[in-house]
Amino acid sequence: xxxxxxxxxxxxxxxxxxxxxxxxxxxxxxxxxxxxxxxxxxxxxxxxxxxxxxxxxxxxxxxxxxxxxxxxxxxxxxxxxxxxxxxxxxxxxxxxxxxxxxxxxxxxxxxxxxxxxxxxxxxxxxxxxxxxxxxxxxxxxxxxxxxxxxxxxxxxxxxxxxxxxxxxxxxxxxxxxxxxxxxxxxxxxxxxxxxxxxxxxxxxxxxxxxxxxxxxxxxxxxxxxxxxxxxxxxxxxxxxxxxxxxxxxxxxxxxxxxxxxxxxxxxxxxxxxxxxxxxxxxxxxxxxxxxxxxxxxxxxxxxxxxxxxxxxxxxxxxxxxxxxxxxxxxxxxxxxxxxxxxxxxxxxxxxxxxxxxxxxxxxxxxxxxxxxxxxxxxxxxxxxxxxxxxxxxxxxxxxxxx
Amino acid sequence: xxxxxxxxxxxxxxxxxxxxxxxxxxxxxxxxxxxxxxxxxxxxxxxxxxxxxxxxxxxxxxxxxxxxxxxxxxxxxxxxxxxxxxxxxxxxxxxxxxxxxxxxxxxxxxxxxxxxxxxxxxxxxxxxxxxxxxxxxxxxxxxxxxxxxxxxxxxxxxxxxxxxxxxxxxxxxxxxxxxxxxxxxxxxxxxxxxxxxxxxxxxxxxxxxxxxxxxxxxxxxxxxxxxxxxxxxxxxxxxxxxxxxxxxxxxxxxxxxxxxxxxxxx
Ligand SMILES: Nc1ncnc2c1ncn2[C@@H]1O[C@H](COP(=O)(O)OP(=O)(O)O)[C@@H](O)[C@H]1O
Ligand SMILES: [Mg+2]
Numbered sequence: 001x002x003x004x005x006x007x008x009x010x011x012x013x014x015x016x017x018x019x020x021x022x023x024x025x026x027x028x029x030x031x032x033x034x035x036x037x038x039x040x041x042x043x044x045x046x047x048x049x050x051x052x053x054x055x056x057x058x059x060x061x062x063x064x065x066x067x068x069x070x071x072x073x074x075x076x077x078x079x080x081x082x083x084x085x086x087x088x089x090x091x092x093x094x095x096x097x098x099x100x101x102x103x104x105x106x107x108x109x110x111x112x113x114x115x116x117x118x119x120x121x122x123x124x125x126x127x128x129x130x131x132x133x134x135x136x137x138x139x140x141x142x143x144x145x146x147x148x149x150x151x152x153x154x155x156x157x158x159x160x161x162x163x164x165x166x167x168x169x170x171x172x173x174x175x176x177x178x179x180x181x182x183x184x185x186x187x188x189x190x191x192x193x194x195x196x197x198x199x200x201x202x203x204x205x206x207x208x209x210x211x212x213x214x215x216x217x218x219x220x221x222x223x224x225x226x227x228x229x230x231x232x233x234x235x236x237x238x239x240x241x242x243x244x245x246x247x248x249x250x251x252x253x254x255x256x257x258x259x260x261x262x263x264x265x266x267x268x269x270x271x272x273x274x275x276x277x278x279x280x281x282x283x284x285x286x287x288x289x290x291x292x293x294x295x296x297x298x299x300x301x302x303x304x305x306x307x308x309x310x311x312x313x314x315x316x317x318x319x320x321x322x323x324x325x326x327x328x329x330x331x332x333x334x335x336x337x338x339x340x341x342x343x344x345x346x347x348x349x350x351x352x353x354x355x356x357x358x359x360x361x362x363x364x365x366x367x368x369x370x371x372x373x374x375x376x377x378x379x380x381x382x383x384x385x386x387x388x389x390x391x392x393x394x395x396x397x398x399x400x401x402x
Numbered sequence: 403x404x405x406x407x408x409x410x411x412x413x414x415x416x417x418x419x420x421x422x423x424x425x426x427x428x429x430x431x432x433x434x435x436x437x438x439x440x441x442x443x444x445x446x447x448x449x450x451x452x453x454x455x456x457x458x459x460x461x462x463x464x465x466x467x468x469x470x471x472x473x474x475x476x477x478x479x480x481x482x483x484x485x486x487x488x489x490x491x492x493x494x495x496x497x498x499x500x501x502x503x504x505x506x507x508x509x510x511x512x513x514x515x516x517x518x519x520x521x522x523x524x525x526x527x528x529x530x531x532x533x534x535x536x537x538x539x540x541x542x543x544x545x546x547x548x549x550x551x552x553x554x555x556x557x558x559x560x561x562x563x564x565x566x567x568x569x570x571x572x573x574x575x576x577x578x579x580x581x582x583x584x585x586x587x588x589x590x591x592x593x594x595x596x597x598x599x600x601x602x603x604x605x606x607x608x609x610x611x612x613x614x615x616x617x618x619x620x621x622x623x624x625x626x627x628x629x630x631x632x633x634x635x636x637x638x639x640x641x642x643x644x645x646x647x648x649x650x651x652x653x654x655x656x657x658x659x660x661x662x663x664x665x666x667x668x
Binding site: 073075096097098099100101104106108110111112113114115116123124127157158159173 | 568569572574576577587590591666667
């Protein structure tokens with residue numbers, strides 16, 4: 001039984017590094033005291049967020065993450081200290097002007113229910129006085145960027161969208177005026193786990209292209225490990241317990257607080273460091289809509305498989321079909337999409353893949369790449385191997401040695 | 403005629419929001435609107451027919467001609483509309499002001515004061531206005547407005563305060579000014595609640611405008627007043643029924659405006 005490895009066309013192999021559009025952010029001795037409270041909510045935090053990176057602020061509830069984030073766009077005015085975006089001190093800039101150049105995404109998206117999707121996305125460009133044609137083109141571009149068909153979604157109202165779609169529009173709206181900096185406050189906190197995983201994957205895909213500076217607040221350490229180039233683990237008063245890459249934090253927690261925060265099963269969490277694109281995918285038996293079922297059966301039998309993954313005209317996976325369902329000659333003329341098909345993207349972590357596998361009856365998960373096209377499958381064995389590889393002391397963080 | 407009050411108004415709002423979200427409920431609402439229009443037109447039409455064909459004494463006939471009924475109805479309508487306009491011009495800016503940061507703490511006392519306007523007997527207010535500012539239309543319209551200001555003021559405050567604070571924060575976070583946030587986010591989202599208040603006030607004032615007959619302000623109250631003074635029951639009853647029909651009609655009109663003014667996505 002031969003298994004061909006699928007190479008990942010999506011890997012940024014040796015092309016030029018994408019251009020960094022983000023600007024660095026520097027919090028310099030920033031403190032926030034709310035009136036009538038003894039202890040400051042944020043106590044003298046100094047933090048540099050490098051240009052073009054995703055920095056995750058993670059910590060227990062009430063530790064000051066939101067306050068820290070909102071001081072960057074001055075929804076909350078710092079009591080002390082200064083904040084620089086690029087080389088500009090923004091603490092004395094006109095706040096409305098500042099905010100038009102800082103994207104802001106909140107939990108539940110915060111879309112305006114009385115405006116269409118297009119109008120929601122067009123808001124900041126309109127505030128900046130863009131002309132109509134440019135705004136219209138931009139709205140279309142942003143909807144495509146977040147994988148929403150412009151013709152279908154532009155004129156809808158937010159209540160006609162699912163939670164995940166609303167959140168996508170929220171991201172599109174925040175990015176519409178192409179701000180160098182994006183602030184996100186638990187943006188994926190209100191959606192179901194599967195949708196959350198997809199939204200996370202999409203954010204990573206976007207970021208590969210856009211290279212914004214993103215400050216992302218979460219209380220979910222797994223999310224921090226998955227998305228962050230760096231993680232700042234915060235304690236009460238926004239005191240930085242550790243600020244480092246996910247790999248370094250997992251390998252060397254700075255203190256007991258961080259250890260406690262990582263929790264048990266750090267080995268399992270290492271799975272969050274490994275992306276699906278980092279492992280060798282397997283090939284499943286594939287058939288396309290319109291193919292001859294008899295040939296599909298023959299091909300599957302040659303590979304020794306009992307199920308076939310059916311792809312649509314654009315190469316996107318539709319559903320698994322057992323071989324016996326392919327006996328009829330018209331079995332492949334029309335195949336309905338399985339909305340619950342277990343799938344992950346190349347940017348997903350092995351942890352995500354494992355999650356999906358546990359709900360799958362096949363023990364495999366379909367992997368999709370650009371535009372949702374089929375890339376291969378991940379099998380449970382691959383995940384087990386990766387775990388063993390990670391536990392061996394010789395492994396290099398983030399890369400599986402086989 | 404039943405007069406809607408503050409709490410009833412808020413209940414109506416909750417009702418409105420459920421009807422707009424549930425599919426199928428909108429046509430039912432339209433059906434109700436048509437029914438209401440038909441009912442008030444039917445009552446009014448019947449009154450016109452009665453006035454035209456009934457066997458009336460000369461005194462009665464002087465008070466109950468077709469033209470007189472139409473003229474007084476139109477006057478009555480204008481009185482209510484003028485008072486409503488005054489209420490809107492006063493209550494909406496005041497209500498907005500009461501939801502802005504430092505003014506917020508005055509919101510409760512001022513709504514309470516406006517409540518006195520409604521709790522005071524309408525006839526008392528109108529007589530006081532007539533004593534101080536003379537009889538006639540203008541003092542009467544002012545007195546009506548004082549009487550009708552509460553539901554609008556209360557609903558402006560409730561409506562704006564009811565806007566999801568996260569939406570306001572999202573607006574500010576995107577760089578919309580405080581004013582722009584008010585005009586483009588807070589007010590549009592508060593419109594259904596505000597319009598319910600306006601409708602309540604309109605109906606309230608249409609009914610109360612009947613007292614205009616006592617202070618020489620015109621309107622259908624003149625018929626009621628004459629009917630009482632001269633003991634002409636049919637004049638009194640025609641006047642009262644016409645007022646009820648007009649109140650229903652104005653309520654219908656306000657509902658239509660409310661539907662049209664409510665932003666589509668809500
Ligand atoms: N507007 C406010 N007024 C007073 N205290 C506040 C305000 N916002 C937050 N706090 C307090 O500041 C602390 C930090 O809050 P926050 O930044 O929201 O934490 P997190 O986002 O990490 O949960 C908490 O103790 C909270 O009660
Ligand atoms: Mg928070």
